[in-house]
Amino acid sequence: MSEREGLYKLTILQAGELLDRHEVASVDLANACLNRIEKKNKEINAFITVDKEAALESAAAADKRIKSGKRLGVLDGVPLGIKDVLSQKGVRTTAGSRILENxxxxxxxTVVSVLKKAGAVILGKTNMDEFAMGSSTESSYFGPTKNPWDLERVPGGSSGGSAAAVAADMCLGALGSDTGGSIRQPAAYCGIVGLKPTYGxxxxxxxxxxxxxxxxxxxxxKDVADAEIIFSIISGKDSMDSTSSNYEYKKLDGDNLVENLKGKKIGIPKEFFGLGLKDNVRKAVENAINDFKKAGAEIIDISLPHTSYALATYxxxxxxxxxxxxxxFDGxxxxxxEEGRNLIDGYLETRAKGFGNEVKRRIMLxxxxxxxxxxxxxxKKAQKVRTLVKADYDRAWEKVDVLLTPVTPSLPFKIGEKTSDPLTMYLEDVMTVPINIAGVPALVMPCGMSNGLPVGLQLIGKSFEENKIFQIAKGYEMLRGKIGGE
Amino acid sequence: MKYEAVIGLEIHAELNTESKMFCSSKNDPFHSEPNKNICPVCMGLPGTLPVMNRKALDWVIMSGLAMNCQINKFSKWDRKNYYYPDLPKGYQISQYDLPLAYKGFLEVGGKKIGITRIHLEEDTGKLIHPKGEDYSLVDFNRSGVPLMELVTEPDITTGLQAANFAQELQLILRTLGISKTNMEKGEMRVEVNISVREMGAQSFGTKVEIKNLNSFMAVEKSVDFEIHRQTEILQKGGKIVQETRGWNEDKRLTFSQRAKETAMDYRYFPEPDLPPVEISQEWLSQIKSIIPELPAERRTRYKNMGVPANYAEVLTSIGISGDYFDKVVRICKALNARSVANWIVQEEVNFQIKPEFFGDLMQLIDDKKINVTIGREVLKRLNSSPEKSPIKIVEEMDIRTLNGANELIEIIDRILKTNSQAVNDCKKGKDMAIGYLVGQVMKETRGQADSIKTREIIVSKIASGRDD
Structure with missing residues (x-):
């Protein structure tokens, strides 16, 4: 049984191979994760809602398919977590807010139904900053999530619940959302892989x-290959989203080969190495750059001159x-x-009670x-600057395949450390926000440890060239080997 | 001091597309069961996104072209932010600075009225206030119904012009088949902006808005009332209050609804959930190619065919009669368009009658084979059996032709003899009695006699005093 329980440590790819070989059942995988959640969630608080029954039911359905040789694909029978900002039919969807508590x-x-169609087993909904506004998951109405590497520290945010759940092996993978760094910063803080796809x-x-x-x-x-698996399934045109693009993911050949790094042009934008970057983070990222160089990648210094305006624009x-x-959200x-003496009063009461401080602050701004x-x-001015930031990146692709940067200026901070000062909290996003402003894709992956805490690096690519990012990331992942470890 | 009114209109019309503007819910705002035609999108549930209804775009572009507008090659959507329970998202998707159509005009009653812009937006839900209760209910059946908004230049100066413009717009939208435009149902909503100033003054006076006008008559009368009211205030040295006024149909006056405090700030900004609309030449030509004949074109065509203006107006405004007229004159080219128009406008015509049969009837009258009276009778029979040839009907009626004037005089003499009381009445100057006598002759001849001639003969016989 204990061996069975260790199943939660598997990656999606590994679990898939075991499922394919009928060596493990989806129900076992789900149980292993559910037990892990039961054991760990009290201290980590990564999940807001866990739907045990539904999870086991869909795992049993997956097992039935697998038994009859009709496994739907790589995600069939794989237990995942979903950030509570994504609607799931019949399930509480709170966005970490009191206003949607029930x-x-x-x-x-669409992404949830796509995952369901692919046979994924949805364990539950993960914690997050209220309406995804925050960089620490502390603004959740359902209490803060803790960083599995150090329970006194934040897991990052806003997708802190998903990041902590993956890092603490409560699920094999998860979905997050990223508006200014909400997938990447927590991925870096929790030592996992996260991708902010191209807008659309x-x-x-x-x-x-x-x-x-x-x-x-x-x-x-947990690793790059898994991120690629999920991305290849959730990406593509959706007739319900007019801003989604006609895009079909095409994996590049030559998987997992350090060899692939040879001759790749890696741009190092100097602007990202100012921005209050702490030495311990700088060191880990520079080591990674050296690794790339040793593997035969061409390191190119580059400038993205409008970077410093991105945060203000954002x-x-x-x-x-x-x-x-x-x-x-008007009640x-x-x-x-909330009932009021009149209509306006009702609005005011509902929103005053339903929203937390950070949400109110941003609504006012x-x-x-x-x-x-x-x-x-x-x-209007901000939109103009946005165009300039985008142009910086367009120019970069004439010289390089991807850009490599740190993800955050410093290591995960202590819970409560920045809640009283919104501006320092906003500075957490300084290296991730420009990517959203430009609309390009970026992947975050661990590149080292400092003081027992993970450090991440960010690989930024051209729009709709996630495949190139994944190829390079997989090469580096192999080169780097395992970091940290429990 | 002389005063003049400056009037502009804002007209909303619901488009009768199959589905709503940004979702696939049925476009049926008057569904009797509340909140029946709704979905997560038009209810503004968290996470939902709009998807444009291409047909509604086509239709507004079409209406723009029909009203001589320029079409923006690059148009976009904007959010108009405000809170109200009938607005589920807390913003309305509308168009702010780049409407689909702009700078057009309509000619109404010989006057050119400029059109500032036409844009597309989504309608709101509807509040229902149960009597005696302290709550309101919301029906979202109308939420998200495609709504076009047209704004005119302040070119209008009278109530009649305002009503005529609205009526012409209704006719155009109905001709295009894009809106039912029933004002009493709110499918078409006219709002008037009106101010009065000293004749020839450069600046505008204080603007008053009149809302909730549910007929063309209300548009006309409320505007005229308002011109009068504002002029009177100004003449007495008073000041006009900027406000929204309603129209009381019974008392025939406008009344203050709410004072316009500070202008609402709708915090418009580009809708990030929808890509801009780029209108290619190809798209435009495709729409142009399906625009039917417009009312103005039709009027001109009828006038050129010799149809009097008043008949041309009826044939234009009641599209079905115009269509029938066109069919008849197309099939029976020999006919006089003027008299065909006369019959179609003046008489009750069942448009189920085969156009060639109606043409045959016209020909019988034209050839003087039957007179107008008989013609009417034949038409009556045609109306109830539209499949029957009028030639056959005439045969079945067994109509004797009158052999010249002598036969008519013989009959008249006989009638005068047998109706001496009426003859006496005539002599005393009772005109009614002449009518009676003519009627008797018509009856005797089964309508074959020429009624005007008959009347002449009777009058002259009685006047000559020969009561033999």
Missing amino acids: YISPFDA AVSRYGLLAMASSLDQVGPMT YIIMPAEVSSNLAR IRYGLS GTYVLSAGYYDAYY
């Missing part, structure tokens, strides 16, 4: 919108869209509903920048 979605997000590569239908022009759903996994565009996207049709007389100075 909201049950009547439909599946993955459907946003059913993703509770934070900032529509920046949001993307992506995989959070903190105008994002709250503007937030202020509008969150207007629907009329669903969610928390957004309402302000869109107001008559300020629109041109803020929102």
Whole structure:
């Protein structure tokens, strides 16, 4: 039994091979994870909702298919976690907010239904900063998630629940969402792999919108190959999302070969190595750059001159869209509903009680920048700067295959350390936000340890060239070998 | 001091597409069961996204072309943010600075009225206030129904012009088949912006908005009332209050609904969930190719065919009668368009009658084979059996032709003899009695007599006093 329980340590690819060979049942995998959740969730608080019955039911269905030789594919029978910002039919979908504490979605997000169709076993919904606003998962109404590497530290955010769940082996993989770094920063802090896909590569239908022009759903996994598996399944055009692109993922040949790194042009944007980068992080990333060099990659110094404007741009565009996207939570049709003396009063009561401070702060910021007389100075200007940031990246692809940068300036911080100062919290996003502004894909993976905490690196690619990122990341992963370890 | 009114209109029309503007829910806002035609998208559930209804886009572009507008090659969607229980997302997807169509005009009653813009947006749900209760209910059947909004230039100066513009717009939208435009149902909503200023003044006066007008008559009367009201205030040295006013149909007056405090700030910004709309030349030509004959073109065509203006107007505004007229004159080219129009407009015509049969009837009258009275009788029979040839009907009616004037005079003499009371009445100047006598002759001749001639003969006989 204990051996069976150790199943939670498997990667998706490994579990798939065992399922294919009938050496392990999906129900065993699900049970191993559910037991692990039961054991670990109290201290880590990675899951908001666990639907044990439904998980075991779909695992049993997968086993039936597998038994009759009709396994649907690589994800059939594989237990996954879903960030609670994605709608799942019949299941509570809270976005980490009190205002949706008891909201049950009547439909599946497209990515959720795609995973279900692929046979994935959904264990439950993972914790997150309220409405994905935060970099520490501390703003969740359901309490903070802890970093499995050090329970006194944050797992990052907003997809901290998914990152911690994967890092603590509570699920084999998970979905997160990334508006300004919400997949990548927690992936780095928890020592796992996370991909923020190209804007438009993955459907946003059913993703509770934070900032529509920046949001993307992506995989959070134990290794690069797993991230590629999930991405290849969830990406593609969705008729329900007009901003999704006609895109079919094509895996590049020559898997897992360090050899692939030879001759690859890796750009090092100097701007990312200022930005308050701490020495311990810098050292780990520079070691990785050396590894790439040794493997025959060409390291090219490059400049993305508008990088320093990206964060300011982000903190105008994002709250503007937030202020509008969150207007629907008015207590009329669903969610928390407080009675007032009149209509306006009811709105005020509901939203005052339903939203936390960070959400309110961003709604106020957004309402302000869109107001008559300020629109041109803020929102319109920000959109212009956005174009300039994008152009930086367009120019980069003339010289390099991918860009390599740190993910965060420093190591995971202590719980409570930054909650009183929103500005230092916002600076957490300084190396991830430009990527959302540019709309390009970026993958985060561990590159070393410092003081017992993982350090990540970020590989940024050209739009819709996730395959190139994965190829390079797999090469580096093999080169690097295992880091940390329990 | 002389004053003049400056009037502009804002007109909303619901498009009758199959599905709603941004989701696949049925477009049936008047469904009797509340919240029947709804889905997560038009309910604004978390995580939902809009997908454009291409047909609605086609239709608004079409209406723009029909009203001489420029079409924006690059158009986009914007969010109009405000809170109200009938607005599920807390914003309305609309178009702010790049509407689909702009800078057009309509000619109404010889006056050119400029069209500032036409854009597309989504309708809201509907609030229902149960009597005596302290709550309101929301019906989202209408939420997300495609809605076009047209804004005119302030070119209108009278109530009649305003009503005529709205009526012409209704006719165009019905001709295009894109909106049912029943004002009483709210399928077409006219809002008036009106101010009054000293004649010839450069600046505008204070603007008043009139809302909730559910007929063309209400548009006309409310505008005229408002011109009068505002002029009177100004003449007395008073000031106009900027406000929204309603129209009381019974009392025939406008009344203050709410004062316009500070202007609402809708915090418009580009809708990030929808890509912009790029309208190619190809797309435009394709729409152009399916625009039917427009009312203005039809009127001109009828006038050129010799149809009097008032008949041309009826044939244009009641499309089905115009269509029938066109069929008849197309099949029976020899016919006089003017008299065909006369019959179709003046008489009750069952449009099920085969156009060639109706043409045959016209020909019988034209050839003087039957007179107008008989013609009417034949038409009556045709109306109830539209499959029957009028030639056959005439045969069956066994109509004697009158052999010249002598036979008619003989009959008249006989009638006068047998109706001496009526003859006496005539002599006393009772006109009614002449009618009676003519009627008797018509009856005797089974309508074959020429009624005008008959009347002339009777009058002259009685006047000459020969009561032999």
